[in-house]
Amino acid sequence: MSNILVVPFVGFLVLPASLLACLGTLLGGSEELAGSATVLPLLNALVWMAQGFAAVPGAELRVPSPAVWQMLFFYLFLGACFLWRRRMAGWVAGALVMGMLVLWTWAPRDLPEPGSVRLTFLDVGQGDAALVETADGHVMLIDGGTASEKYDVGRMAVAPLLWDRGIRRLDLVVATHPQLDHVGGLAFVVGKFEVGEFWTNGVSRDVAFLQRLEEVIAARGVPVRPVSSADEDVLVGDCRARVLNPVLSLGGGVYGNDGKRLNNQSVMLHLRCGKSAFLFTGDVEREAEAWLTERGEDLEAAVLKVPHHGARGSVYPPFLGVVKPRVAVVSVGRANAYGHPSRVMLEAYAGLGISILRTDLHGAVTVTGTDAGLQVSCESGRRLRRVKLWEGPDNAEVQNMRRLFSERGTCGVAA
Template identity: 25%
Template sequence: MLLMSMTMYGNRVIGFILLGLLAIRIYCLRNVMVISSCIFAGIVFAGVGLLTNQQRASATGTKSYLVKIYPDTAKVNGANLSFIAHPEGVKEKMVFYARLKSNGQKRRLTAGTKPVVLKVAGKSAPFLPATNVNQFDMAKYYHHQKIQNCFLVESFVVQETATKLSIIDWIHVFRSQFNQYCNHLPKTLGIYATGLISGYRPVNFFDEMTGVKKLGLLHVFSISGMHVAYFLSIVDQLMVWLGLSRFKKAVISILFLGGYFVFSGASPGLLRAVIMAVIGIVNRVFHIDLSQLDIWSGSLMINLMMLPEAMFLMGVQLSYGLSLGLIASERLSYIKQTILLNFLTVPILLFHLYEWHFLSVLINLIVLPLFGRVIFPLVIVGVIGGLVAETLIMPIDGFLHLFNNGLNMISHFPGMLVFGKPTLPVVLLMLSLTMLLAIAGGSSANKIAGILGATYLAVFCWIHFPLNGEVTMFDIGQGDSFLIREPLNRSVTLIDTGGKVHFGMKPWQRGEVSYQAKRLSINYLKSIGISKIDNLCVSHQDTDHCGDLPAFIEEMQISRIIIPLGMDQNPSFMKRIANRDRLTKLLCVNDEMRVANLPAQIYHPYLAGKGENHDSMVIGTQKGGLRWLFTGDLDRPGELDTISRHSGLVADVLKVGHHGSKTSSDPQFISAVKPRIALISAGRNNHYGHPNDETLVTLKQHNVKVFNTQKHGMVRYIYRNNTGHFETVLNRHEGNL
């Protein structure tokens, strides 16, 4: 079933190859029962998959719905509301996106604990696709959970607070009450309580738990088998004290598992643990004599019947991978088993997150026993003690605060390796070798370990020393950000960082500060193994060009920040770079300077300024046999001044000034520079009307081919020596000039 899922929904080539090998293996067994069972299971799974796909095509068009929204599942960030719900009269779930109109409306939907019925009007639509290479794909993420469409809410009215509540409703009410109670506990205790018991993560979770994220301890806070086993043991002990029979204990335990699954967020990764626990209980009560591997396999089959694409989710991959690793390595000592399980997670984490901390193995060895013996009990005692008096639980919060700060501090130690994204076949090879290492012994284990180490080294070198270079325009919405990377990563230059502009927003509408560069451009850089930027060039002060600079300072090692002459006197800009590393140099330039080790030439500015549009830095370079010119937001007078001061300036590829605004791209400038390709970075449906029709007409009159992030998403020019080709993520276009 797993291989059929990969073939139907993932990489078909790899799926067919593995299915073929499995078919040969099954045929060689010559066991009629095994062959018949496999054929039957395959037919059933294929039927479930086809039925699921037919159901997904149903929700389209403009409609009104009644939906029930649970406060514990609604996500509110500023004025943005999103939630997953079953609309009345529709079989499948949908993701709803709405814009809150008042702070009172916001409180009404989040302050209560009972579900609220909304009447929403709007239109269903497919999820927006990922527009940058290796960007998190929201459409695929929800598709894997049998959610095909989102619903864009244009208006909604609160009909009522639900009064007739089902058992599921009451569990959500209890979870909401629990989460709200934890919000009033001391800060660290509250975060640990919701993370470890109800599976809820507040918006500031990753800000407070940087160590947990960087040291590979997120699996501890993702409700899984460890949590299920821990709470099931508490329930079992209570039933022993009550003297209940084995059958009654089994029934109560199964009911508890169902309720806890809903209470803890009903994540796909948790489903594995619940199914395995239920099968294990049935196995013990009825003496079926199933092995742990049988239970694991049965859980996987049931899970795939319920969610045919579940194994494409990172949480599910980690859940099944670690549980299989536990079964395969049960003969090993605790230290060897923990090390092996950590290395089993590495290929999965690298495929999704691209980085790994060397200290994570040691920290897991130390921390995992602490969670079961110290942290869990303290959190439970703290939650109960908070009902009596807050002063009683302050020592517990103090200990957790100290423990969490220790993890955060250790995560900043040297050892974070930005590995890059290995390909799927390589990940499968790494996982297979690691699993073989778990079951092998003696000299065979040493050979497998050697092959595994050589595989990691070869893949690391392949990612970090590419034969190709690239010039890339990121799709960051309304803003600019460009990458110039030379072959073998000899030099990495970034021009602008992008950033979100917020006009006229009230405090309650803004929500938590987040840098989109972390999920777009920085994410891409890490996926190709880049953790160091040699030159970060900031064209000028505008937020849509340098607003995400703090994120790069936090996430990347930056050798130099290069800015236009005079911008170091701009207080708002200097505030953005206040936290830069002391080794990061700040360099102010004009068109007369030749910057050593910068693979580009400065053409503007020639006078000191404040970093406004007319002060924009203009950069030119030659890569892959093409001449490139990046103009920031330079206005028309600045363009004419530039070609006047630098006569003969020409470019094959021009980054169009000011996102295609008519204030830039003077016809005389275009005529003088003679571009064949124009790059326009502008947000979809932006308020400014970029790119302007006048600019597009000018480019068309000069026979300039246009690549626009609005239509093409990320645009990359991949080159080797003096030849290359363009690639786009949307409306796929590949070809040479």
């Protein structure tokens, strides 16, 4: 609605005045912007209008991105509406256009099939973010990637996925440990979505990104709960979540920059959904893995989120022998400065016959757990491939069309 006023204001006043001011400055040879006394009030008025409309309740409406086939039909119906506007077919096409607009605005949830659970390991660069969705509509977000002045993963990657899935509420948000690459993007997400409960490992740090997150949580009135292995299991829809780590809730403890200690206090979650089990490990290293292995915990899981982005210090073969994963997902940034995932990690997992999926190579990884087994898809399987004309005729273009319209992309590994 704001565009009704803003667009003509910019088009008929701000833009012409700015162009004339630039032209006058060039022709006059002045070191200052000619006509700035006129342009500046117009720009201030534009900012005032934008801020005023943004403050109106409900001014911001996010809707899922339509599928390609939906957009094609929308413009087909829109064209038919104008071409045959005086015929009954035009009125029918117009009604279909309005119906599609209402459907997109309504934004129904994209739920997993009944009896299944969907996990999405987002491609957030060198960081972690995973989304869990149950068939009955419950949602859990584990970490939210990094954030900086130039790029906020919460705003650029996590929130758009939630909006695309029609998600407006997160039943549970888990911050595995207070490091920037795991919780930096959560401030934006918590500020934009309703959150039922926020889990932490109870560790505090005197760092700006964590203070920002805590301020947003307090402003939104989100309940915060430090968790530990002493807590009872929690139901998240049809799934049962069990906290394996940290050993004891650390309350209001304050840590400095001891990376290993922070990593080993990561919240670890074992999630069982029907016949499928999943293990989220944060950044734990071999010390925590050894302790859990020796304690005799039930760690078996079909899907393992590889600890600490596949770092060398997080490889502990007995731990893998107890977990027995079929699929391991490494959340890692392309050409990162840490050399993740390490060759030691890749060789150890491959030696055990574990299928390895990497977000730097495969993009976002989606795993759907059903009673019949796992269904795995990768964003890389939907990327269009470059077609080289000199290689002769083949079905490359046909394969690209299939990728374009496919809802799931292949990963190229056994799952």
